[in-house]
Amino acid sequence: MTTDASRIAGLAPAALRQLIEDGRGPRLLDVRTPGEFRTVHIPGSHNVPLDSLREHRAEFLTHLDQDVVLVCRSGARAAQAEQALAEAGLPHLRVLDGGMTAWEAAGAPVNRGEARWDLERQVRLIAGSVVLVTGVVGMLVPGVHLIGTVIGAGLTFAALTNTCAMGMMLSKLPYNRGPRTDVRTVIASLRDRS
Template sequence: MAASLTAEQLEPRLGQFTVIDVRSPGEYAGGHIPGALNIPLDKLQRALPDLRAAAERGELAVVCASGARSQTACSQLAAAGIPAFTVVGGTAAWAQGGRPLDRPAGARAVWAMDRQVRLAAGSLVIAGMLVDLALPGARWVSAAIGAGLVFSALSNTCAMGTMLAKLPYNRPRGGTADLDDILGNLRK
């Protein structure tokens, strides 16, 4: 298990950390901890050399919406020999404490990924049950979604979240730097 920091512990030391936000670019654009760099969880492996260099210069703090993805990211970093802290409760805990969130100009808020997954999964389950009324056997779609959610919980991964992160509204144009620019900032 990764070392952790609460939002209260991070706030006075914010300038001492390189904060990595592993949410989708859309979620990041909706509001992030000031100074946080956006490296989505699905791009973390590509960023390892630059994160290793950043960790040699100072401490890393990893944040997501609630803490689950940052914990996964910290596990991946630890496996690569890169120490990092996960921010307990994520950006939600940061904001709940009345702390400011940065937003790029013109950015619109996007639902947190876990909320998007709940909406998509619930909609697919209901659709499967309704379609089953006309096409018997369609309820197995609902069963497959349920099995996927169980697997997601047991493995602490989320294929549906990965797919949803690729949708256009989760990858806003303008207002966010691309990964190459972010990695360049880490090298400085």
């Protein structure tokens, strides 16, 4: 099975909005952290964080069909979710092109909660701060600047593999977790819609 992004079917925000307005809206699975989901999400979407989706994908398979759109902030985590579900036997999923960033830019409707920083912004803050501090301290203490080099290597690897270890670690913090997603409740909701 190929794993390149070219096999992932995308859905433009305008097309998804039209499907929803016409009453033909697909099931929306938002794979961001509960904290990100609580900040802003598409009305009617179900929050299933990427880790939970991977862990319980077999349970979801019997309640999902081809009319599913995966959503995250920019599309990267949704693409990972699509790959995980495809490997488990559910092909032909779609990913919201540009994620919530594009959805909001298009002026599409959202439900808003308490504002929080998204994971990508948190990663930029942590990585940038580490590089800045180690660069300054490195002028006084030889070798400390190499920590920044390691962070740079990690960010390069993250870009090449479309994964982010720092983001995965940050997603485990209480700030990002929010209330834990109850997988059984999401599955029951999907079953009720069938």
